[in-house]
Amino acid sequence: MDETVSLVLFSGTDDKLTAAATLAAGAAALGKPVKIFLQYWALAAFRADRIKADHGLAPEAGAAGAAAVRAALAAGQSHWSETLRAAKELGEVEIQACSASMDILKLQQSDLDSLVDGVEGVAAFYINAGEGQIIFI
């Protein structure tokens, strides 16, 4: 059985990134290898100069949802980037940037936060995912 959990992150809003970081960290805590592939707006959110910026929320959050999310962060909920950092420290978590998205957004790896381990294409992503689950967020 292939235990690897692969997460494709597409959305770059803070709520979806928080949900993704929770899934990644949970899998890492269970001892499962985790592969994260960053595309489009998720990749843009990993820019070193704005990883902690306000990346907004999914449209369905609405005003009340936005207030609830802000309150959780103010109450000490871990920022998604810190959750991922903790997950990388305690488990086998690898974060790769999608090379096509890098090209579209005109990014170099040096533009990205050190959480990102490298840049790869979709074939490498599938090979590394093996027979394990792939989750798209």
Place this chain on the structure above:
Amino acid sequence: MGNLDIKVRVDASGLSCPLPILRATQAIRTVAAGELIEVVATDPGSVKDFAAWASSTGNALVESGSADGKYRFVLRHK
């Protein structure tokens, strides 16, 4: 429960999922095989999470209980 020899205590009160199991994973690595840690959490999801975490990682869930809105887990490093 008073005579358990707990080596490390983790207060995960106020932390939401997945932080309690992350803190537990970090803490259990600091003790030797067979030694115990205690985690206190307020996240109601932690009850099922710690049971799943124990069965998946092979670390034993020695005690699991709740009182006054807090959940307490004693875990033995495998």
